[in-house]
Amino acid sequence: MGLLLDAEQSFTCRSCGECCRRAFDIVVTDAERQRYEAAKADEWFKESSSSEPGAVSSPFEYERSGLLRIRKRPDGVCGFLSDRNRCRIHEELGGSAKPLTCQMFPFSFDAVSGETRVSVSFCCPTAARNEGRSLDLQQKEIGDLAGRWRRTQNPADRPLEWVKGMPLDSELLESMRWVFRRLLDLHEPTFSLRRNVRRIAALLDDWTRPRVLKLSADKFEEYVRLTGEFALAKPADPAPAKPAIASFLFRGFFFASLVPWASRGASRSGLGLRLRLSRLLLHVHGLTPSFDGLRFGAARRGTLDIDAEPFFTPAYHVLRAAIENLGSGRRPVLEELSLAVGHLLVAEHLFLARKPGEDAAGAWIRAIMDAHDVAHADPASTFAKFLLSLAAPPSPLHLFGARGPAPGPISTSSA
Numbered sequence: 001m002g003l004l005l006d007a008e009q010s011f012t013c014r015s016c017g018e019c020c021r022r023a024f025d026i027v028v029t030d031a032e033r034q035r036y037e038a039a040k041a042d043e044w045f046k047e048s049s050s051s052e053p054g055a056v057s058s059p060f061e062y063e064r065s066g067l068l069r070i071r072k073r074p075d076g077v078c079g080f081l082s083d084r085n086r087c088r089i090h091e092e093l094g095g096s097a098k099p100l101t102c103q104m105f106p107f108s109f110d111a112v113s114g115e116t117r118v119s120v121s122f123c124c125p126t127a128a129r130n131e132g133r134s135l136d137l138q139q140k141e142i143g144d145l146a147g148r149w150r151r152t153q154n155p156a157d158r159p160l161e162w163v164k165g166m167p168l169d170s171e172l173l174e175s176m177r178w179v180f181r182r183l184l185d186l187h188e189p190t191f192s193l194r195r196n197v198r199r200i201a202a203l204l205d206d207w208t209r210p211r212v213l214k215l216s217a218d219k220f221e222e223y224v225r226l227t228g229e230f231a232l233a234k235p236a237d238p239a240p241a242k243p244a245i246a247s248f249l250f251r252g253f254f255f256a257s258l259v260p261w262a263s264r265g266a267s268r269s270g271l272g273l274r275l276r277l278s279r280l281l282l283h284v285h286g287l288t289p290s291f292d293g294l295r296f297g298a299a300r301r302g303t304l305d306i307d308a309e310p311f312f313t314p315a316y317h318v319l320r321a322a323i324e325n326l327g328s329g330r331r332p333v334l335e336e337l338s339l340a341v342g343h344l345l346v347a348e349h350l351f352l353a354r355k356p357g358e359d360a361a362g363a364w365i366r367a368i369m370d371a372h373d374v375a376h377a378d379p380a381s382t383f384a385k386f387l388l389s390l391a392a393p394p395s396p397l398h399l400f401g402a403r404g405p406a407p408g409p410i411s412t413s414s415a
């Protein structure tokens with residue numbers, strides 16, 4: 001099985017333990033659970049940050065969809081994380097005994113057209129910063145992990161689609177990728193990330209017109225190649241477009257994207273969690289001035305100078321990687337690209353809403369990580385479908401492109 005990976009992506013684990021604190025589930029197989037139970041892993045499990053080791057009930061539980069997962073502490077941290085920021089399973093049984101889910105992170109795999117596509121989670125700070133060894137130099141290790149994933153999951157091969165129900169040939173996807181990358185990198189007349197995203201949005205608008213979607217496969221391919229070449233040869237400067245409905249729906253997208261973040265960090269369950277999320281929803285719709293220090297209104301009126309550091313390098317990396325990783329088969333390619341830009345847009349709003357202090361670079365990476373928690377939702381889940389309905393393609397690209405550069409490196413000023 002060939003590996004399809006982003007050769008410009010780097011990663012080396014820094015053992016920061018961040019992945020043990022994120023909102024997503026740590027799924028285990030039945031065989032892993034049996035092994036841990038036989039080793040009396042419940043004796044290493046901590047019920048809270050302040051409690052002594054020792055589980056009061058099984059460290060494993062089934063979630064609603066039937067997946068078996070490690071129980072989290074009330075503060076959202078994996079119960080097997082020690083006070084010294086170490087995985088207790090790793091310490092007691094060795095790194096190769098950790099759940100495959102943990103060994104794979106930040107990678108995820110998809111079986112597409114007979115190959116394995118490798119994606120990287122931006123919930124990992126090292127991956128978001130693009131630090132460490134190039135994935136290209138780690139093909140052997142990643143290939144071994146992918147092989148174990150295939151043997152455990154036995155995944156069915158997924159077809160590529162452009163939009164729902166419209167098959168996409170892998171060669172045509174490569175042509176689209178080539179055009180998107182060159183549009184993203186255009187220096188015409190000068191470099192502007194937002195202008196270049198507007199150019200991609202304009203092309204997506206064209207490639208999703210009803211008349212174009214009705215073309216036969218051959219004609220669609222020809223149309224994409226011709227219009228893609230034309231967009232590169234004679235780059236337009238599309239005016240910023242901010243569709244009113246898309247702007248309104250983005251509030252819902254922002255709220256839904258923050259649910260994992262808002263649910264984490266303190267002991268909250270049942271009614272308490274519902275009340276907290278209700279407060280967040282009221283705030284996002286402008287009915288309360290702030291939520292836990294967030295000021296969403298300021299974020300909507302402000303804007304980041306995305307072409308200036310420390311914002312440019314991570315933002316460009318997220319967009320570039322989104323293009324390189326298109327074609328996971330989890331959802332149509334158009335939706336993949338739109339959601340990726342949507343996550344970056346959420347990160348920008350989150351950064352501005354938090355009123356960052358001195359460490360703007362660290363706060364920007366943290367915002368990118370927090371905005372990507374929802375990228376771990378199963379695309380078939382109701383939540384993921386709801387999320388997508390709030391960011392209809394390609395509206396996130398229009399919204400991102402319409403946020404013009406500010407006069408200074410950071411502007412949180414009101415319009």
Ligand code: SF4
Binds near residue numbers: 012124
């Ligand atoms: S978040 Fe990334 S760098 Fe940190 S421990 Fe997990 S995989 Fe390693």
